[in-house]
Amino acid sequence: MDYNALADLLFPDVTQSPDDMEKRFPARELPEGACVTRIGPSPTGFVHLGNLYNAIIGERLAHQSGGVFYLRIEDTDNKREVEGAVETLINAMNYFNVNFDEGATADGDKGAYGPYRQRQRKDIYHVFAKKLVQMGKAYPCFLTAEEIDAIREQQTANKENPGIYGKYAKCRDLTIDEVKADIAEGKEWVLRFRGEETGEYITVEDAIRGKVEMPRNNMDFVLLKSDGIPTYHFAHVVDDHLMHSTHVIRGEEWLSSLPMHVELFNTLGWKQPIYCHTATLMKIEGTGKRKLSKRKDPELALSYYQQEGISQDVVWEFLLTLLNSNYEEWRLADPEADYREFPYSIAKMSISGALVDLDKLRSISKETICRMSAEKIYENWLGWCEQYNTEFAELIKKYHERTIAALNVGRNAAKPRKDIETWKQACDFMSFYYDETFKVTEDMPAECSAEDVKTFFSKYLETYDHSDDSSAWFAKVKEITEALGYAVKPKDFKKNPEQYKGSIVHITNMIRIALTGHANAPDIWEVSHVLGEDIVRKRLEKWA
Ligand code: GLU
Numbered sequence: 105m106d107y108n109a110l111a112d113l114l115f116p117d118v119t120q121s122p123d124d125m126e127k128r129f130p131a132r133e134l135p136e137g138a139c140v141t142r143i144g145p146s147p148t149g150f151v152h153l154g155n156l157y158n159a160i161i162g163e164r165l166a167h168q169s170g171g172v173f174y175l176r177i178e179d180t181d182n183k184r185e186v187e188g189a190v191e192t193l194i195n196a197m198n199y200f201n202v203n204f205d206e207g208a209t210a211d212g213d214k215g216a217y218g219p220y221r222q223r224q225r226k227d228i229y230h231v232f233a234k235k236l237v238q239m240g241k242a243y244p245c246f247l248t249a250e251e252i253d254a255i256r257e258q259q260t261a262n263k264e265n266p267g268i269y270g271k272y273a274k275c276r277d278l279t280i281d282e283v284k285a286d287i288a289e290g291k292e293w294v295l296r297f298r299g300e301e302t303g304e305y306i307t308v309e310d311a312i313r314g315k316v317e318m319p320r321n322n323m324d325f326v327l328l329k330s331d332g333i334p335t336y337h338f339a340h341v342v343d344d345h346l347m348h349s350t351h352v353i354r355g356e357e358w359l360s361s362l363p364m365h366v367e368l369f370n371t372l373g374w375k376q377p378i379y380c381h382t383a384t385l386m387k388i389e390g391t392g393k394r395k396l397s398k399r400k401d402p403e404l405a406l407s408y409y410q411q412e413g414i415s416q417d418v419v420w421e422f423l424l425t426l427l428n429s430n431y432e433e434w435r436l437a438d439p440e441a442d443y444r445e446f447p448y449s450i451a452k453m454s455i456s457g458a459l460v461d462l463d464k465l466r467s468i469s470k471e472t473i474c475r476m477s478a479e480k481i482y483e484n485w486l487g488w489c490e491q492y493n494t495e496f497a498e499l500i501k502k503y504h505e506r507t508i509a510a511l512n513v514g515r516n517a518a519k520p521r522k523d524i525e526t527w528k529q530a531c532d533f534m535s536f537y538y539d540e541t542f543k544v545t546e547d548m549p550a551e552c553s554a555e556d557v558k559t560f561f562s563k564y565l566e567t568y569d570h571s572d573d574s575s576a577w578f579a580k581v582k583e584i585t586e587a588l589g590y591a592v593k594p595k596d597f598k599k600n601p602e603q604y605k606g607s608i609v610h611i612t613n614m615i616r617i618a619l620t621g622h623a624n625a626p627d628i629w630e631v632s633h634v635l636g637e638d639i640v641r642k643r644l645e646k647w648a
Contacts, residue, residue: 110280111237113287114244114295118227118234125231129217129346138171140350142207144178144340149186150398151196151406153423153460154355154385159202160423161353161380164448166205171350175207176343177221180333190221196406200416217347222339229334232342232372233295233327241371242327244293245275246286269299273324295328297367306366311351311380312453321363337361341368344377351450353380380450383458396460403462413488413527417443417476418469424448425468426458439475470522478511481524488527496531499538509634510537513626521626536620537634542643544621549613551606556588557614561648563587564615568644570637574629585611618647 132140141162145155166173175194179185191210197203206215213220236242247255247268259266276298278286286293304320327338334342344352359381369376386393387401396404403409409419420443424431427448434446473481482500489497500507511534514521524530535541548557563584572580582592589605591597597607613623619631619640632640 105240105277106280107238107240110243110283111234113280113284114237115230115234118230120227120231122231122235125228125346129348132172132348134172135170137169138350139165139169140172140174140348141166141353142174142176142344142347142349144176144343144354145193146178146181147185147189147193149189149192151193152398152404153396153406153409154382154404155193156197156200156202156406156419157385157423157426157458158353158355158382159197159200160420161382161427161448161450161453162351163202165351165353165450167444168448172205173203174215174217174347175204175220176347177208178336178339180222180329180336180339182331182333196410199410200406200419222343223333225339225343226332226334228346229328229338229342230332233334233338236297236327236371237295239371241298242295243276243278243298244283244286245273245296245324245326246278246291246293247274268296268324269322270301273299276324292330294326294330296324297327297364297371299323299325299367306363308362308366308376308379311378311450312383313381313455316359316362318363321367323364325364337364337368341365341372341374345369345372345374349377351380352377353382356381356384380453382453383455385458385460387460393459403460411492411528413485413492413530414465414469415473415484415527417484418465418472421472422465422468425464426460428452429454466525469525473524474515474520474522478508478515481511481530482508485527485530489531492528493531496541499540500534503538506537506634506636507534510534510631513630513634523626536622536625539639542621544617546617546622548617549606549610549623551590551610552614553605556605557647560584560588560611560614561618561644565641565644565648568641570632570640577629581611581615582608615644618644 134140143155143159143162145151163173165171175197177190177193190208194208194210204214206217206220207213208218208220219225233242245268251274252268255268255272256266259272273296275296299322300320301322302320305317306320308316308318310316325337326335328334340352343349362379366376385396385404387396387403398404421435424443424446425435428446429452431446435441438445476484482504486497486500489500514523523533535543552560564581567580567584569576585608586592588611590611591604591607594607594609597604612628615628616623616625619625619628619635625631635643
């Protein structure tokens with residue numbers, strides 16, 4: 105077979121050579137040890153937590169080493185493409201503070217190694233496809249879907265491995281005239297790699313999993329589909345070579361196709377990138393673990409975290425704890441440090457499934473937010489409100505000063521309050537600070553009769569002096585409590601419940617409910633000073 109003639113027959117329009125491609129995409133000028141990483145999502149419109157998980161690894165590796173982190177859109181699978189998906193993806197990454205140095209942008213490209221959408225790189229893949237044909241390592245295959253189904257059935261019956269290989273690779277040895285005739289007849293063809301049956305094994309040093317040993321590829325797998333668009337396998341190898349990725353970070357579902365990729369790198373004489381196959385995201389269910397599912401688990405979608413208003417920092421913090429076993433220890437030692445200061449290391453990654461535990465996320469969230477300054481909370485919360493709750497955005501802008509003061513309640517104590525968990529929940533929690541949203545939803549404590557409520561608030565307002573300091577204020581509360589027949593010390597009430605109507609706990613709950621709508625609220629004196637005398641009086645007079 106004259107492979108050059110076959111190559112010209114199949115790719116008459118390809119005039120450039122692999123050398124031309126190497127010149128077009130020269131080695132990057134980067135400091136020694138700099139990592140070049142990417143994410144290569146498919147534009148399906150669904151951005152999942154796994155995309156962010158892998159993106160964080162890539163981003164950290166690149167930016168910790170002075171390298172480059174880029175975005176490549178893997179749109180070779182036409183069926184899965186959804187309009188606006190690239191923009192959705194970029195917006196989601198942006199929201200989570202994942203910044204690309206180069207790659208696809210919403211409406212174009214940024215960087216010298218583009219285009220960064222695979223469909224736009226068709227000509228580039230064809231240069232290497234032609235080269236593989238010239239080498240005798242790739243050939244056109246005219247098998248129809250029905251023929252392939254029949255082969256699979258036969259293989260199942262014979263208990264053989266499925267696929268096109270060896271004797272099943274029926275188009276391997278077509279003559280050039282047969283190929284010409286099939287093409288002339290308008291038969292569709294795909295380009296297949298010519299696999300070899302050697303019985304050998306390959307070993308790959310995966311940066312996360314260590315040494316991975318697998319049978320060498322023997323399959324005649326597809327390089328180009330019938331429309332000339334490459335498969336993931338071919339596109340991955342060509343792109344990561346030409347874009348000079350040093351690390352390929354991808355989900356462990358790709359591990360099984362690694363032998364094909366190794367075969368292609370070797371055949372083309374290229375250096376393999378360092379593979380990093382990440383663990384699948386799992387969740388606990390009952391007594392076992394299972395893969396997160398798009399259908400069942402809203403938390404798999406990145407949009408969930410956006411809609412719930414889970415702070416970007418929190419999601420990073422949470423994923424870093426999943427990514428590096430020593431992250432929590434580091435955080436404990438330095439609660440104030442920016443998470444970007446953490447020396448992320450790929451060697452410290454776990455290979456067992458990464459567990460997405462929403463309770464853990466919630467507790468990280470409270471911890472993280474209670475460490476933030478009031479100003480930072482305000483800024484992040486407002487950013488969220490502007491997108492998801494515009495009425496609340498207006499409110500906190502209108503009462504900016506009050507809001508900052510409110511956020512400072514209990515914040516600067518040795519043990520700061522952990523009231524805020526998400527931006528969505530912050531809108532509920534903080535609603536009592538504004539008359540526009542204030543509502544009393546809780547009943548007064550059962551221990552306090554309607555009459556006592558009335559008497560208490562009348563006395564309270566009579567003696568209320570907004571300029572009292574916290575202890576002067578509390579002394580007055582105790583006085584009224586005692587006069588009404590409630591125990592000033594809760595333990596006295598516990599010991600002799602029959603002697604009192606209730607205790608000071610019931611009284612202060614009553615004030616909290618009147619003032620904030622809830623018994624579970626921050627310090628009354630502090631809240632009163634955030635609200636101001638007029639609002640305090642107005643809210644309490646209703647009960648007097
Ligand atoms: N397009 C592949 C995916 O969405 C990317 C895998 C890779 O990063 O190489 O899973």
